Amino acid sequence: MNNVVKSSLLSSLLCEFNEAVHSDIVNQLCRKKCTDFTRKRNMNFYSLIYYFIFRNKKTTNSELTWFYSSICEFEKRISKQALNKAVRKMNPNVFIYLIHIFSKIYYSSQLPKDYRGYYLIAEDGTYVEIPYNVYNAYDFQFCLGKHVHDIFDVKKIQSKAGGLYDVMNGLFVDFSMKPAPYSETPLAFEHLYRTQKIFEGKKVIYLADRYYGSAEIISHLEYLNYNYIIRGKKYFYKKQVALMKSDDEWINVEIDKKWLKRFRFSNEAIQIREEKPVIRIRVIKKIFKYINQKGEECKEELIYFTNLDSQQFSTEEILQLYSMRWDIEVSYKTLKTTLELERFISEDGDAARNCVYGKVLFHNIAGIIRKELNKKISRDTTDGKQYVTNITQLQEMVYETNFLYSIINGKKTQIKQKIENIVKMINKIKVPVRPNRHYKRWGRVIVNPPSYRFRLDGRNNPKVKSFKHVLITVAP
Template identity: 25%
Template sequence: MIIDCTINKWKFSERKQALLHIDKCDSITGEKPRIVIFDRGYPSGEFFINLMEHNESFLIRIGATVFKKEQLTMTTDDEYVNIMFDKSRLSPHKGTSTADKLAKTGSIPLRFVRFELDNGNREYLATNLPIEEFNTSEIVYLYRLRWEIETAYNVLKNKFFIENFTGTSLIMIEQDIYATVYLCNVMHDILLDAKLEFNIKNHQKYKYKMEINKNIAIGIMKEELIRFILEKDKGRKKEMFDKIIVEISSNILPVRNGRHYKHTKGQLSGTYSNVNKRSF
């Protein structure tokens, strides 16, 4: 479920934007406890400090060259390290507020977790979650929950074509993006109902864990959603909704763990033509 959406220029600070999203979450989810999970593009000394100042519980993947000194000092797969903000880490930010913040803080203790992927590569996670409450395997499990974010981006870009705009004016781009996010959330709600319907009817029926086929679900929504929205009769509307749920819940496939999407580096311009807009 997408609970907040902002539109920015192509080049912007994802870390600053993340903090804005976190602030917005307080007004949306209230005081419910949460753990924020980030991929490897986010870790930095200042970002860690900012999250701590927000009293956030966080879990962040660390790239192979980020905080390498701390990675090399690890003698176990799960331990606390002390990140020192020495001259080598202050000099790239000389004369900025970032340098002042790092110098004032001096150092921060963080928990580093190391684990091995199926291909044999090692990954590192940084977190402030206490080891007394979350063991190593639970930390790795929590990070892998982030896979749903990758699949959500995949749906937005390749199923709902969020980058295929109706026009080039600001209002039209905003309209397309917000409408697509809304439709994605509608689909998410319907999928949850369909998943519940499937689980009730097929409890322990399958050898492997099954999930709703999102490609089929989106196709069904394309066919039925507009008619459902335009229908005025409440009774008929409920019948249509129940039919959609049953049809979606009958299209399933086994869960395949360990998948990943290939990351394409560089600016991708002109993916879609401005004179051609897909219907959905």
């Protein structure tokens, strides 16, 4: 499929998403009261949605100036007080709906990429810091600990957030924000239930870290006919794992009635285990070597659980597929650093949710473009090196080339032209992938310490410490 067709498909997708934003369903969902967003105002419901998606300045006033200038309605610019009044009317649930709609539109197009016919979806959670006030402390709650005994000990308010992320296509298929004590396991089940129709009839490989290897999650994935690759904890199925004679073989785990009582989130998982009490899991072991902060060489045994056939997927391929899960970690880093996920316009809890969901939607828009550019880069590269799109520069181009005006007015031809212009700039926004990027970065011996704090690219030089009469780099 050539670049012209790709840009046309992307522009059609964004125009269809714009139609959904302007729809009556969204107008109803965004209201907290039936009287909200019923009058014609300078900041109507769809303008406010796009305002949250395309926020990119340091202050609210500069954001309002940029927003109304971008949509060529500067004379309608409202004050910061009027914005706060409109923000308090916005129901955050509308953004969850829009994230789902964006995903449905995307997967119904010809754009999605797969790995040997499989969609690779990764689950992971994170914490998002919320503005501090008493109302948010009750709303988002807090985790009791050594230094926190009651609400008066709370110094920082956080929300447990989590997303189901397509690593091949660069978008969050689902995203949620819950109170801080909320567990990642029920959050994962919510995402699996809500996205079930999107992936119905499709082949899926579910990628997850150590906190998702429970028998209930694996049983629910069997019910959905999903394949999975999950990194396991050392005590998961330890009796069966201890009997392994090689580093890659299948184990049988019997779920008895006592174990089944601990299944709390999925009736389907309970039913499938009642009918078939034995889970068959392929276990892969790998020795990971690294240098600790003391400069000592250490070894750690990593365990992975999967149900992919050993005849079709080798041990090395399973490990390679799991390493692709790292893209969701990169996305969280991009959201928190480049997109400033935790910079809010109000202390109100719902306003904070709207800010976060809006950033996720913008990440999805830029993410699907990034994956298309990466595919073109890998296809056109002839020097044997690996390159990827600089996500920070790409996001800046989406902001500065005024995608907002074209999308909010549904101008398909303009969107297509802007995407093609970005493709022409692809060689100026690509960056080389550093070799051995997943191997040790710290514990390296250097001859001389850096004499200044920043390198030429503005980044911090690595910290160093003295060890056995030499200087060794340490993690920041």
